[in-house]
Amino acid sequence: MSKTMNNNLISADIARGNMLVAITGDVVEYNSQDILQKIAHLIAQNPQKVTITSTQLGEWDSSLLLVIYETIRMAKTANIAYDVTTLPQNIQSLISLAFAVDRKPSHNSNNQGGFLERTGRSAIGILTKTTNVLAFFGEICMAIGRFFSFRSIMRRIDFLAALNDCGPRALGIVSLISFLVGLILAFVGAVQLQTFGAQIYVASLVTIGMCRIMGAIMVGIIMAGRTGSAYAATIGTMQVNEELDALQTMGLSRIDFLVLPRLFALLLAMPILTMLADIMGMIGGAFVGVFLMNLPYTEYWRYAFNAFNLTNFLVGIFHGFCFGFIIAICGCYSGLTCGRNADSVGIATTQSVVYSVVWMIVVTGIITVICQEIGI
Amino acid sequence: MSKEVKIDVRNLTVGYGDYVLLKDASYQVNKGDIFIIMGGSGCGKSSMLRVLTGLIAPLKGDVFIGGVNIAQGKEADVQKIRTKSGILYQSGALFSSMTLAENIMLPLQQYSDYSPATMREIAKLKLALVGLAGFDDFYPSEISGGMKKRAGLARALALDPEIVYFDEPSAGLDPISSKNLDDLIIEINQSLGTTIVVVTHELESIFAIGNNSIFLDAASKTILARGNPRDLLQNPPNQEVYEFLTRGEKK
Ligand SMILES: Nc1ncnc2c1ncn2[C@@H]1O[C@H](COP(=O)(O)OP(=O)(O)O)[C@@H](O)[C@H]1O
Ligand SMILES: [Mg+2]
Numbered sequence: 001m002s003k004t005m006n007n008n009l010i011s012a013d014i015a016r017g018n019m020l021v022a023i024t025g026d027v028v029e030y031n032s033q034d035i036l037q038k039i040a041h042l043i044a045q046n047p048q049k050v051t052i053t054s055t056q057l058g059e060w061d062s063s064l065l066l067v068i069y070e071t072i073r074m075a076k077t078a079n080i081a082y083d084v085t086t087l088p089q090n091i092q093s094l095i096s097l098a099f100a101v102d103r104k105p106s107h108n109s110n111n112q113g114g115f116l117e118r119t120g121r122s123a124i125g126i127l128t129k130t131t132n133v134l135a136f137f138g139e140i141c142m143a144i145g146r147f148f149s150f151r152s153i154m155r156r157i158d159f160l161a162a163l164n165d166c167g168p169r170a171l172g173i174v175s176l177i178s179f180l181v182g183l184i185l186a187f188v189g190a191v192q193l194q195t196f197g198a199q200i201y202v203a204s205l206v207t208i209g210m211c212r213i214m215g216a217i218m219v220g221i222i223m224a225g226r227t228g229s230a231y232a233a234t235i236g237t238m239q240v241n242e243e244l245d246a247l248q249t250m251g252l253s254r255i256d257f258l259v260l261p262r263l264f265a266l267l268l269a270m271p272i273l274t275m276l277a278d279i280m281g282m283i284g285g286a287f288v289g290v291f292l293m294n295l296p297y298t299e300y301w302r303y304a305f306n307a308f309n310l311t312n313f314l315v316g317i318f319h320g321f322c323f324g325f326i327i328a329i330c331g332c333y334s335g336l337t338c339g340r341n342a343d344s345v346g347i348a349t350t351q352s353v354v355y356s357v358v359w360m361i362v363v364t365g366i367i368t369v370i371c372q373e374i375g376i
Numbered sequence: 377m378s379k380e381v382k383i384d385v386r387n388l389t390v391g392y393g394d395y396v397l398l399k400d401a402s403y404q405v406n407k408g409d410i411f412i413i414m415g416g417s418g419c420g421k422s423s424m425l426r427v428l429t430g431l432i433a434p435l436k437g438d439v440f441i442g443g444v445n446i447a448q449g450k451e452a453d454v455q456k457i458r459t460k461s462g463i464l465y466q467s468g469a470l471f472s473s474m475t476l477a478e479n480i481m482l483p484l485q486q487y488s489d490y491s492p493a494t495m496r497e498i499a500k501l502k503l504a505l506v507g508l509a510g511f512d513d514f515y516p517s518e519i520s521g522g523m524k525k526r527a528g529l530a531r532a533l534a535l536d537p538e539i540v541y542f543d544e545p546s547a548g549l550d551p552i553s554s555k556n557l558d559d560l561i562i563e564i565n566q567s568l569g570t571t572i573v574v575v576t577h578e579l580e581s582i583f584a585i586g587n588n589s590i591f592l593d594a595a596s597k598t599i600l601a602r603g604n605p606r607d608l609l610q611n612p613p614n615q616e617v618y619e620f621l622t623r624g625e626k627k
Contacts (some may be wrong), residue, residue, distance in 0.1 A: 061536040066494070066501050090567040097563055098504040178574055341472030341517055 012039050012069055019047035019080075021071055023054040023064065030063035036070050043074045050082040051074045058090065065091070069098055119247065135334055140263070143255040153252060154260045163267035166227045167240030170273060172217045173226065174219055178210070178277035181218050182284025185209050190293055199293050202302045204307035211310045215277035216319035219270065220327065224356035228331035231262055232352035235335025236345040244336070254336060263328040270324030278316060311376055321368060323360050330355040379406035382429065382539060383572045388437035388447070390413035390423050396435065398596045403590050407538075410572045410585050411467055411564050412605060415592035416620070421575040422590070425543055428573065429463055438500040459593055460540040461486050462532030468524035470516040476503060476527045477512035483534045496507065506560060522553035529560070533568075540564070542574040546581050558584050578619065583609070591617050 009030060013020045020044055043050070050067055068084070073093065075082040084092055086176040113121070137247045146152040235258055238244050247254055282304060335351035338344050383405035390398040397420030405411045413421050413499070426432045427439060430446045430453075439447040441457045470479050480499035484490060490498065500512050506526040508519075516524055525545060532540050545561070546554035560583050565572050565585075576582060582605045588609070591601040593616060599619045602610055612618035619625065 029489060031489075031491055032497070033491060038499075060496050062501060063494070066497050069501050069504065070497065090569070092507065093563065094567045097507075097560075097567070098501060101504075101509055103506040153515070343473040364400070 010035050011271070012042055014042055014045060014047050014250050015049040018110070019043070019050045021050065021052045021067075023052070023067075024056050025226075026058035027060045027064035027067075029061065030067070032063055032067045032070075035067060039067075040074055041070050041102050043071075043078050043080065046078070047080060050080055051086075052082070052084050053086045054088065054091075059093075065098075068095060068140075068291065069237050072099070106153045108169040117343075132337070133333070136329075136336075139253075139255045140259065143253060143260055146256065147260060152260065153256045155257075158257075158261035159264055162262045165221060165230070166223065167272070170223065170226065170269070171276065174277055175280045178215060178280040179284040180216060182206055182210055182281030183288055184284075185214065185281070186285040187286035190288065199289075200295055200299060200303055202285060202293070202295075203303035207282055207304045207307040208309070208312060210281030210285070211278045211308065211316045213316060213319065216274045216295040216316050216323060217279055217360070217364070219273045219283075220319060220323035220360045221357065222322070222363050223266070223270065223273070224327050224330075224353050224360070227266065228327040228356045229349045231328065231331030232334040232348045233345055234248070236331060236338030239335070239338045240340055240345060250327055254357070258336075259332040262332060263325070266322075266324035266328040267321060268324075270320040270327075274317055274320030279329055295338060304314075315367070315371060315376060319364065322346070322363050324368070326359045326363060327356045358361045381405070382409075382442060383411075383573070383577055384438075384440040386438045386440070387434040388427065388439065390420055390427055391435050393422075394430075396597060397594070398592060398599075399436070401590075401592075401599050402519065403599065403602060405573060406588070407569060407571050408565070408569055409588050410561065410574065412582050412586035412589035413573065413575045413592065414582055414589055414605075414620070416576055416594060417595035419592045420591060422543055423464075425573070425575050429461065430457065433552055439614045447512060459483075460537055460577065461541065462529075462535065462537040463541045464525065464528045464543065464545060465516055466516045468516070468521075468528035470524060470527055472516050472532070473507070475513050476508065476519075476530070479516075479527065480531045480534050483531065487535055494590075498534070499530075502533050503527065505533070505564075506530045507556075511564075521556070522549050525549065525553075525557060526560070527559075529564075531605075533564070533570075536568075537570065539571045542572070542576070544576055544578075545574060546576065546578045554578070554581065559584055574587045577620075579623065582621075591620065 007024050009027050010023050010032075012019065013037060014020075021039065036108065048070065064295055068091065069088070072084070074099060076099075087095075143152065147154060165340060185206050186202050188201055192203070193199050193201050211223050235244070238258075244254060247257060286297075286300055286304070288298050289300045331352045334348040334355065336350040381404050384406070388401045389396060390401070410423060413424055413465065415421055423432070427447070428441070429433045430472065434447050438445050439449060444453050444456055446453050446457055446458070470476070471482070474482070475554060476500040480502050481495045484495045484498060488495070496512075500509070501508060503512055506529050508526055508530065511519065511527070513521070516527070529540075542561070545557050549557065561572060561574070562585055564570055572585075574581070576586065586605045589602065589605045590597075590599045592609070593600040601613045605621070608617055609621045610613050612621065
């Protein structure tokens with residue numbers, strides 16, 4: 001297009017204290033930086049008046065408007081009179097439209113402040129966050145109290161929908177992943193045990209490993225990724241759509257309405273899913289043992305059942321129960337504290353998964369230490 | 377002087393699957409018009425707009441925009457007209473993770489060859505045009521609903537479009553903001569020569585800005601009336617249009 005002959009479309013000069021900006025031809029997609037620099041330079045010489053004229057102006061677009069707008073803005077700031085009366089009428093009215101509102105908005109600047117200020121801010125931030133989390137726990141306890149005294153507004157249908165989502169719909173992925181984890185455990189163990197000729201103990205290794213901890217951990221990670229994050233996204237979107245505000249202004253408890261059904265669903269589903277994961281993991285181990293290491297089928301299961309220990313199994317289930325609590329709380333908390341734009345839903349979702357995983361590890365550590373102390 | 381036809385809609389059937397909203401509609405929008413698509417809630421105004429902007433394909437019929445038929449569902453055809461049209465959505469639809477200036481620069485980055493500095497300057501100019509001078513570093517969450525619409529309009533104008541579509545521009549605005557937006561629409565129409573298509577059921581806007589219109593009816597699934605809204609009020613062709621334009625007065 002006309003971009004090649006960019007240079008002579010707009011010219012600027014000063015003659016006897018009068019500055020003239022002349023425009024001609026088709027000014028389309030005009031790259032205005034050079035001419036604007038020149039105009040700024042000329043205005044700095046303080047002419048008495050700036051005149052903008054056009055002759056044989058053909059097609060034009062925003063880039064021309066930009067040059068005129070910027071020129072007038074510079075003239076205005078330098079307190080120099082300007083004349084645009086010979087420009088086409090529509091350009092004149094656009095220019096006056098652009099200058100019609102001339103108030104400086106006040107911006108709450110994102111000034112970060114100095115080191116001390118930032119440290120102080122983040123300390124206060126951590127403090128308020130902790131208070132908020134504690135308050136959230138308090139609210140949940142009260143909501144549970146309301147539930148058991150039959151004063152909760154939790155809808156049964158919400159609970160059933162949540163249960164359907166984190167129960168039956170999660171069976172496939174949980175089965176698949178725990179089967180594979182059992183497989184991997186058996187493989188890794190087999191390589192080591194084979195050197196002692198003790199391959200048969202793969203059965204014990206897989207059984208103890210899955211039941212005591214791995215089953216629960218795998219289910220926890222899967223559910224944090226597929227269910228906890230969904231809680232955060234759903235509730236976060238409700239925040240964006242002002243649905244949470246609506247709930248609150250109707251005097252309905254967000255905890256009763258949104259958190260309790262999800263929490264109860266996960267508390268119920270997680271132990272069961274953990275049990276499933278234990279079984280699938282053992283089947284995965286048997287798969288490796290029987291088909292790849294050629295251990296006798298009955299022998300394998302005999303060792304597996306010998307290694308099975310009800311206490312271990314129950315500790316695993318208890319892990320699952322705790323993880324369910326953590327995932328539901330982290331998911332719902334992230335959703336409820338979500339910001340009000342699309343971005344913050346993404347942040348809330350990420351946050352829910354990260355918090356869930358971190359807290360699951362922390363709680364696993366605590367349970368392990370306690371078990372050690374009381375000798376389980 | 378016969379006017380240039382900008383949008384030519386022929387025998388258009390709009391709907392979703394088996395659900396037909398409008399049957400065999402034909403109308404034309406002339407260059408430089410402010411064209412109103414009016415009708416009661418749920419009669420398919422937004423759906424019509426989605427067809428015109430190529431977001432959904434019509435069930436049947438043709439839509440010629442500047443001579444290009446976009447109703448064939450060919451992405452390339454739709455793409456051709458996209459850079460020549462701007463759309464202001466009901467809520468502004470600004471991207472919340474970007475400042476106003478960045479929102480406006482986005483189409484410029486995609487479709488123009490300006491240098492980044494020039495793009496930013498153009499963004500500022502467009503904001504100034506809609507009365508938001510100096511707001512370029514604000515995020516959408518930091519401005520009011522009326523301002524969001526203006527900023528959305530600035531973004532719609534980014535590429536100097538030939539047609540600008542508005543979906544219910546005055547929805548959710550106070551009377552003064554709504555009036556100001558109407559004035560802005562007229563100003564842009566006159567100064568830039570932009571063809572404007574407005575979907576609305578706001579009577580005051582309809583009479584203030586429209587110089588041509590169609591009236592969609594959900595019951596008969598047809599265009600019940602067409603022409604300048606003020607003329608329609610003077611000589612209402614039927615009961616439905618009369619009631620609509622007089623807020624339900626019985627004739
Ligand atoms: N994506 C969709 N799928 C099916 N039906 C839809 C869809 N979008 C809108 N509708 C239906 O089309 C009708 C008209 O909607 P719309 O075009 O938004 O009306 P208006 O903007 O005139 O109020 C409504 O009854 C709505 O239920
Ligand atoms: Mg609509």
